Amino acid sequence: xxxxxxxxxxxxxxxxxxxxxxxxxxxxxxxxxxxxxxxxxxxxxxxxxxxxxxxxxxxxxxxxxxxxxxxxxxxxxxxxxxxxxxxxxxxxxxxxxxxxxxxxxxxxxxxxxxxxxxxxxxxxxxxxxxxxxxxxxxxxxxxxxxxxxxxxxxxxxxxxxxxxxxxxxxxxxxxxxxxxxxxxxxxxxxxxxxxxxxxxxxxxxxxxxxxxxxxxxxxxxxxxxxxxxxxxxxxxxxxxxxxxxxxxxxxxxxxxxxxxxxxxxxxxxxxxxxxxxxxxxxxxxxxxxxxxxxxxxxxxxxxxxxxxxxxxxxxxxxxxxxxxxxxxxxxxxxxxxxxxxxxxxxxxxxxxxxxxx
Numbered sequence: 182x183x184x185x186x187x188x189x190x191x192x193x194x195x196x197x198x199x200x201x202x203x204x205x206x207x208x209x210x211x212x213x214x215x216x217x218x219x220x221x222x223x224x225x226x227x228x229x230x231x232x233x234x235x236x237x238x239x240x241x242x243x244x245x246x247x248x249x250x251x252x253x254x255x256x257x258x259x260x261x262x263x264x265x266x267x268x269x270x271x272x273x274x275x276x277x278x279x280x281x282x283x284x285x286x287x288x289x290x291x292x293x294x295x296x297x298x299x300x301x302x303x304x305x306x307x308x309x310x311x312x313x314x315x316x317x318x319x320x321x322x323x324x325x326x327x328x329x330x331x332x333x334x335x336x337x338x339x340x341x342x343x344x345x346x347x348x349x350x351x352x353x354x355x356x357x358x359x360x361x362x363x364x365x366x367x368x369x370x371x372x373x374x375x376x377x378x379x380x381x382x383x384x385x386x387x388x389x390x391x392x393x394x395x396x397x398x399x400x401x402x403x404x405x406x407x408x409x410x411x412x413x414x415x416x417x418x419x420x421x422x423x424x425x426x427x428x429x430x431x432x433x434x435x436x437x438x439x440x441x442x443x444x445x446x447x448x449x450x451x452x453x454x455x456x457x458x459x460x461x462x463x464x465x466x467x468x469x470x471x472x473x474x475x476x477x478x479x480x481x482x483x484x485x486x487x488x489x490x491x492x493x494x495x496x497x498x499x500x501x502x503x504x505x506x507x508x509x510x511x512x513x514x515x516x517x518x519x520x521x522x523x524x525x526x527x528x529x530x531x532x533x534x535x536x537x538x
Contacts, residue, residue, distance in 0.1 A: 259317070260316055262294075263277070265293060266303065276345070279496065283501045283504040291504075292310065318340050324392060344359075345361075347393060356506055356520055363397040365492050367405050369400075369445050370406045383419070388421065388448055423450060426451075428455070436457065441464070443470070449476045452472025472491040
């Protein structure tokens with residue numbers, strides 16, 4: 182409105198001045214009086230507009246303040262970097278989706294990378310992310326030991342760090358969001374021992390032992406099985422949390438052992454690979470099988486009666502709670518160093534009751 186009024190005043194003044202050059206002096210004087218009156222009128226109108234604009238600005242500021250006071254999300258415009266270890270696995274796809282949906286709800290800008298299971302690539306990814314000056318880094322490590330250097334890199338730039346699912350072996354991490362992997366292994370061991378009634382031959386397909394999750398799930402499982410003298414772990418081999426590797430590992434173990442009563446796989450991707458091998462060998466009625474995570478394919482297999490059990494550690498909730506924790510940190514709130522989500526056994530008896538999103 183101000184620009185319009187200023188342009189109009191100049192145009193009118195120029196027009197009246199041009200007319201004054203061709204008229205007599207008394208007419209020029211009259212014109213000058215008219216110009217002065219018009220200018221005064223315009224100045225008054227402009228003052229009114231300025232007052233109106235000031236009132237509108239005050240109203241807008243009040244509205245913005247009210248909106249900020251009512252917003253439960255981050256206070257201000259924040260950017261959070263999420264360095265995923267891989268997106269070639271349904272578990273981590275679900276985790277990323279939980280983070281993305283929650284970031285949108287909280288009003289955060291989320292930038293995400295996929296290291297494709299390569300620790301060196303993840304270090305490069307985070308180095309690039311840090312050049313974008315994020316307000317916080319959420320790290321889902323490829324490898325716990327390699328993650329220490331990544332955390333230290335962020336520490337040097339004063340970027341706060343959270344870890345999710347897998348922990349870093351060192352560095353200054355404000356909070357870790359995850360499930361109790363040791364307890365998960367215990368639950369699996371208890372299910373196997375109860376189902377076999379304390380006697381039988383068991384195969385363990387391990388995850389990535391360079392991660393705390395892989396190590397702790399294996400330790401928890403073995404810790405419980407060792408309490409039962411009648412149960413023997415006849416084969417234990419890593420398939421790196423990968424379905425294809427687990428298929429090959431299971432095929433080899435099945436060919437080498439005619440007497441297998443149960444298979445425990447440290448995640449659902451591996452148990453689904455092992456299940457394919459067991460079904461191809463026609464031994465599904467003889468072998469009890471349990472996985473971990475409660476991803477959709479495993480839950481469906483339980484509903485269909487093909488898989489006996491899994492342990493619910495829904496990855497969507499990991500992503501969700503990691504972003505909620507990020508918001509708390511950015512808003513200056515205190516957070517726990519360890520945020521542990523609840524895990525539980527899933528069988529055909531309760532599979533329809535378990536929430537994974």
